Amino acid sequence: MTKVKALCPRCKTEMTLISEIERSNGVRHINRYYRCPACTLRLMDESYRITEDGERLLLRVIQDEKRPIIIKVG
Ligand SMILES: [Zn+2]
Numbered sequence: 001m002t003k004v005k006a007l008c009p010r011c012k013t014e015m016t017l018i019s020e021i022e023r024s025n026g027v028r029h030i031n032r033y034y035r036c037p038a039c040t041l042r043l044m045d046e047s048y049r050i051t052e053d054g055e056r057l058l059l060r061v062i063q064d065e066k067r068p069i070i071i072k073v074g
Pocket of ligand 1: 011040
């Protein structure tokens with residue numbers, strides 16, 4: 001099985017992926033980011049914005065184009 005690791009660009013420690021859910025005015029925001037347990041550096045990975053209009057769910061994915069993360073596979 002392949003394991004993907006995100007390494008902190010500052011201190012090369014393996015980063016933890018964290019998901020946060022916020023709700024405001026009926027809109028749900030899901031933020032996923034990497035956090036370094038050693039130096040507390042935070043790097044945004046993806047966010048989702050979910051809106052409901054009673055019948056449908058609208059999901060918008062926002063990706064950071066420049067995710068400066070070193071991924072180690074193996
Ligand atoms: Zn770090």
